[in-house]
Amino acid sequence: MNVFVLTGAGISAESGLGTFRDPGGLWHRFDPMRLATPEAFADEPEEVHAFYNLRRQGVRETVPNAAHAALARLEAGLQARGGRLFLCTQNVDDLHERAGSRAVTHMHGELLRARCTACGESRPWADDLSVDTACPACGRRGGMRPDVVWFGEVPLHLDAIARALDAADLFVAIGTSGAVFPAAGFVARARGAGIPTHEVNLAPSDTAGLFEAATYGPATRAVPGFVDDLLTTFSGSRP
Incomplete structure (x- = not known):
């Protein structure tokens, strides 16, 4: 996956x-x-x-929280099962990396x-x-x-992001407003390609209506629960 x-x-x-x-x-x-x-x-x-x-x-x-740690665990868990995580962030902090994520694509650059x-x-x-x-x-x-990346500048790594999105089996947006393009358009691209979509957020985003499934609540609770369910489902789907 x-x-x-x-x-x-x-x-x-x-x-x-x-x-x-x-x-x-x-x-x-x-x-x-x-x-x-x-x-x-x-x-x-x-x-x-x-x-x-x-x-x-x-x-x-600032230190990473349980949501960052859960995504690092997802990366390792998918890899161990023969899958792959493409982690694309709009954030300019380094909390994903400090939580243990090894491959992070910063489309808006890095503050550090x-x-x-x-x-x-x-x-x-x-x-x-x-x-x-x-x-x-x-x-x-x-x-x-x-x-x-400042206003008026082009986000980074867009070609690699597009390739990874088109090759995905699942698109997940976590903690996003759905108001900033081009990232806000990723869900529509995924839906157009027939890729399942899931929103994990504190509350519905501006693009919530485009997602097929959703989990709402504080990230430190919602993201670890989502990751646990996904890894369990992936393990159970293997022959």
Whole structure:
């Protein structure tokens, strides 16, 4: 069985990382069009750096929860049974990796990486960034930015994501709002290809009506239960 799992901010919320569109979420406290665009970085780099330094600090101080651990267990369990998990996340944190997931596709980039706008060098980066930070590769100052996808930029790894989705036997969305494209369109693509779909979320997403099955509740309870059921079903279906 090949399982494609898409995760969003909801899977990390119980670890203490703020979601974006819920009441009290990041976009209710900060204006994304002032802080999450290439234009904002060009016009007000100090303010953009201050915002992302705060977010980077939050990620460093956060630990994975039971939902992240369950997906790491799903990856290992599927592999042991001859299957495969393609874990695609909209999140820019590293909680999946710290929970034990070995293969994670970050379609919106990674907060704990930095990229130079001058030479394109990308590398792990856990410390603060500023306009005075020099690129370790080319030496230029002022061009180091969070290696995340901002509004107006194209998400990463779209070709690999499309191939994995088309080859899936099951599409699962966990903790997603269903409001951000192209990820919000994955369920429609899966349905069009005849792939079973399942939503695991705190509450119905914007695209909930497109899913054939759903599990609702806190991620730390819903995701481990879903994983247990899936691995049990997969084991029982084998000859």
